[in-house]
Amino acid sequence: MASNLQRWHKLVELAEIEMDNAGKTVAYMQEQFQNAQQQLESLKAYTDEYAQAPTAKVAMGVIELRTHQAFGEKLHQAIAAQTQQVTEKQEMVEKALDAWREKRARLKALQSLYDKKQKQMDSRLSRQEQKMLDELASQQAFQNSHSHH
Numbered sequence: 001m002a003s004n005l006q007r008w009h010k011l012v013e014l015a016e017i018e019m020d021n022a023g024k025t026v027a028y029m030q031e032q033f034q035n036a037q038q039q040l041e042s043l044k045a046y047t048d049e050y051a052q053a054p055t056a057k058v059a060m061g062v063i064e065l066r067t068h069q070a071f072g073e074k075l076h077q078a079i080a081a082q083t084q085q086v087t088e089k090q091e092m093v094e095k096a097l098d099a100w101r102e103k104r105a106r107l108k109a110l111q112s113l114y115d116k117k118q119k120q121m122d123s124r125l126s127r128q129e130q131k132m133l134d135e136l137a138s139q140q141a142f143q144n145s146h147s148h149h
Helices: 002-056 062-147
Strands: none
Touching: 002 062
């Protein structure tokens, strides 16, 4: 029975490791998501600044204006691509969180089963101990009753 309990304990330990690893994945994914969000905010801020630039230069030539507009379009494309990145990173965070929750639920279930097995074993050992004490007491009583005859 003790080896069975040891196996259950090992399962709990492995489940803890899996949950910890899933937690590390969540942290990594959240960091990736935050980085992507910061990049998006930086792109938006730069685009806003860039959009204001032509008003500062009144005497901008046609070629300069077209170049400026083309670059502005590239910035908007970059923002769209980065927005997609942010969405993908957010989905990855959600998937990682789901996996972590699943590992946590599995760990809790295994811990509960392990605790139940531990209590069963403790109870069984306690009953065996009590039985041995009862047998010892009856043997002593038997010896005492036979030594007086």
